Amino acid sequence: MSKVSLEINGKKISKEIPDHTTLSIFLRDILNLTGTHVGCDTSQCGACVVHVDGKSIKSCTALAADLDGSKITTIEGLTTNGKMHPMQEAFKKLHGLQCGFCTPGMVMSAIDLLKNKKNPSDTEIRDWLEGNICRCTGYQNIVAAVKEAASKM
Amino acid sequence: MKTFNYHSVKDVKEASKLSSSKSAFLAGGMTTIPSMKLGLANYKDIINIKGIKKLSGIKVSGKTVTIGSTTRHAEVANSKEIKKAIPSLSALAEGIGDPQVRNRGTIGGSIANNDPAADYPSACIALNAVIHTNNRKIDAEKFFRGMFETSLKSGEIIESIEFAIPQKSSYQKYPNPASRYAIVGVYVAKHKSGVNVAVTGAKSCVYNDKNLSDILSKNFSADAINNTKISASGMNSDIHASADYRANMVKVFAKKAVEAC
Ligand SMILES: Cc1cc2nc3c(=O)[nH]c(=O)nc-3n(C[C@H](O)[C@H](O)[C@H](O)COP(=O)(O)OP(=O)(O)OC[C@H]3O[C@@H](n4cnc5c(N)ncnc54)[C@H](O)[C@@H]3O)c2cc1C
Ligand code: FES
Ligand code: FES
Numbered sequence: 001m002s003k004v005s006l007e008i009n010g011k012k013i014s015k016e017i018p019d020h021t022t023l024s025i026f027l028r029d030i031l032n033l034t035g036t037h038v039g040c041d042t043s044q045c046g047a048c049v050v051h052v053d054g055k056s057i058k059s060c061t062a063l064a065a066d067l068d069g070s071k072i073t074t075i076e077g078l079t080t081n082g083k084m085h086p087m088q089e090a091f092k093k094l095h096g097l098q099c100g101f102c103t104p105g106m107v108m109s110a111i112d113l114l115k116n117k118k119n120p121s122d123t124e125i126r127d128w129l130e131g132n133i134c135r136c137t138g139y140q141n142i143v144a145a146v147k148e149a150a151s152k153m
Numbered sequence: 154m155k156t157f158n159y160h161s162v163k164d165v166k167e168a169s170k171l172s173s174s175k176s177a178f179l180a181g182g183m184t185t186i187p188s189m190k191l192g193l194a195n196y197k198d199i200i201n202i203k204g205i206k207k208l209s210g211i212k213v214s215g216k217t218v219t220i221g222s223t224t225r226h227a228e229v230a231n232s233k234e235i236k237k238a239i240p241s242l243s244a245l246a247e248g249i250g251d252p253q254v255r256n257r258g259t260i261g262g263s264i265a266n267n268d269p270a271a272d273y274p275s276a277c278i279a280l281n282a283v284i285h286t287n288n289r290k291i292d293a294e295k296f297f298r299g300m301f302e303t304s305l306k307s308g309e310i311i312e313s314i315e316f317a318i319p320q321k322s323s324y325q326k327y328p329n330p331a332s333r334y335a336i337v338g339v340y341v342a343k344h345k346s347g348v349n350v351a352v353t354g355a356k357s358c359v360y361n362d363k364n365l366s367d368i369l370s371k372n373f374s375a376d377a378i379n380n381t382k383i384s385a386s387g388m389n390s391d392i393h394a395s396a397d398y399r400a401n402m403v404k405v406f407a408k409k410a411v412e413a414c
Contacts, residue, residue: 002159019159019199022186042187044332049253055227058253061186065159066179066201112252130333131251 002065008033009077023059023067024048027074035075035104039133046132049105050074056112058131075104078111087111087149096145098136106132110146119150154190161201165208165287165310171200172308178202180223180262183254208261208312213238216318222261222311230255239280241322241340245272248326250333261311264296267303267358269389270334274359275324278351279340280316287312300357319344323413325406326354329393336393337402341410343373350407355399356387365407375408 005014008031015030024041027033027050036059039047043061050059051073078085087107090096097103106129113120113128120128125146126139134142162168168178176198177185188194202208202223209221213234220229229235229246236243249255249263249272263273264284276282277293284291287310296304305311319342326338335354342349350365368377383403388396 018156020154020156020189022154042190043183043254046251046253055256056253057256061182062257063159063179063182063186063199063201065161066182066203068161109252128252131253 002068004064004068006064006067006069007071009073017064019063019065021064023050023052023062023064023072026064027059027072033074033076037101037104039101044131044133045102046105046109046129047102049108049132051108051112054115056109073108075107078107085111086152087114087146090145090149090152091142094141094145094148096137096142102132102134102136106134106142110142110149113146114150114153118153120146122147154186155195157189157196158198159201160198161204163204165202165205165312168200168202168205168310169287169308171198173198174307176200178262178265178310180265181225181254181258182262183250183258184262184266184268202310208310211235217315218242218318219313219315220260221313223259224261226250226255226258226260226263227252229260238318239316239322241324241342242276242280242316245276245324245340248272248324248328248333260314264314265303265305265311267297267301268334269300269357269359270329270336270338270354271359272324272326272335272338272353275335275338275340275351275353276316277314278359278361279322279324279342279349280319281342281344281349282317283315284311285313285315286310294361297359302358317344321414323410325409325413327402327406337399337406339403339406339410341369341407341414343369343414348373350410352403352407354389355403356389362403362407365404369411373411373414375411378404378407378411 037047039045043058048059177196179201208223212219226246226249282293322342324340326335338353340351348369350362353359383400385396385400388399390396
């Protein structure tokens with residue numbers, strides 16, 4: 001067991017957890033933050049992407065103990081006073097989702113892209129979303145949504 | 154994933170002391186964690202080495218670029234100094250996996266793992282790298298021993314990798330469309346002392362194609378290797394590409410790399 005202290009969506013949290021607890025399990029099973037999804041569980045699909053100290057990572061492939069002291073933002077942490085983040089708004093408006101399974105990861109990954117590149121091209125968006133797999137949309141509307149969000153952010 | 158004891162260490166001595174045949178060092182975890190989940194590996198102890206300060210960072214001198222073992226792919230991809238000294242090396246890092254893999258995966262983890270399709274081993278061979286460990290310095294040519302096999306001894310820790318700055322260089326790969334690992338990757342580097350043509354993805358382990366290197370050392374042009382035959386013997390054959398196809402791709406990507414130099 002290890003004691004882990006993290007700041008999650010602005011809230012400080014300390015817990016005693018088994019050493020092999022991944023961040024995805026910590027979020028979903030211990031904190032009940034089930035907005036972060038787990039698809040492949042082996043770092044291929046990107047459904048579990050969250051931000052750690054401002055950078056996107058796959059939470060299924062990081063030990064919570066390894067991230068002790070970090071600041072974490074999950075999909076639940078994007079809304080302010082009940083208002084959706086511009087990226088969420090754009091996904092909703094342009095149908096950037098169907099079943100919604102990949103969406104939390106897509107949104108978190110896309111926000112990280114816009115931190116580094118304010119107005120990405122289609123190719124840059126597709127390149128960046130390399131690690132996020134969507135089984136439903138065919139990606140077209142996801143790319144459109146990221147562009148729309150870029151114009152609003 | 155089965156449980157293990159997690160250790161976070163502050164210096165190399167402590168890490169080495171804790172290690173055993175049943176332990177793994179934790180760098181990016183991008184190989185270790187999925188391997189444990191899939192039951193391909195089980196460890197009693199996981200030793201996090203990212204807290205060891207001297208293992209991370211980038212140093213560029215007149216002749217060499219030295220990268221600490223726990224330096225992440227994204228840091229190599231974005232380093233202004235590396236972009237200037239060896240642009241092909243930062244471009245290689247930029248082409249690894251996806252942004253989230255690049256935000257966690259490390260150069261030391263990549264070469265210690267020595268995946269037959271990994272990108273960095275080809276850079277080590279092409280750029281006459283010296284691998285610095287806690288005990289010794291190992292030339293890249295002697296470091297990569299076979300499929301997932303290196304000359305690292307149990308408990309030995311890679312501290313940094315020192316690359317020679319070439320006159321010209323380029324890395325060209327045919328990426329697996331899902332993972333971005335190299336189906337075939339060719340790293341061509343022209344040094345004062347001669348040309349290296351390092352090939353990854355094609356065989357069970359990265360290698361320097363001596364024949365192509367010799368020809369290009371005499372005449373550094375894509376045309377010089379037009380009529381060179383690459384044997385398919387020993388090449389990998391799988392659902393992605395046959396041995397013959399890979400043999401042909403070695404030449405195609407070697408030419409591309411020379412042209413891009
Ligand atoms: C989806 C996905 C896509 C990928 N695509 C690519 C790609 O396109 N190209 C590519 O080259 N790679 C690719 N990778 C591999 C990735 O880039 C990492 O480099 C690799 O997984 C290992 O690095 P790590 O830092 O995560 O090592 P870890 O998983 O932490 O460790 C791996 C092994 O190395 C040992 N080790 C780690 N650091 C040291 C050290 N300093 N000294 C001694 N031993 C050490 C550990 O004991 C362990 O056995 C991909 C990985 C994933 C998950
Ligand atoms: S669940 Fe983490 S990448 Fe698929
Ligand atoms: S919306 Fe269903 S997987 Fe992307």
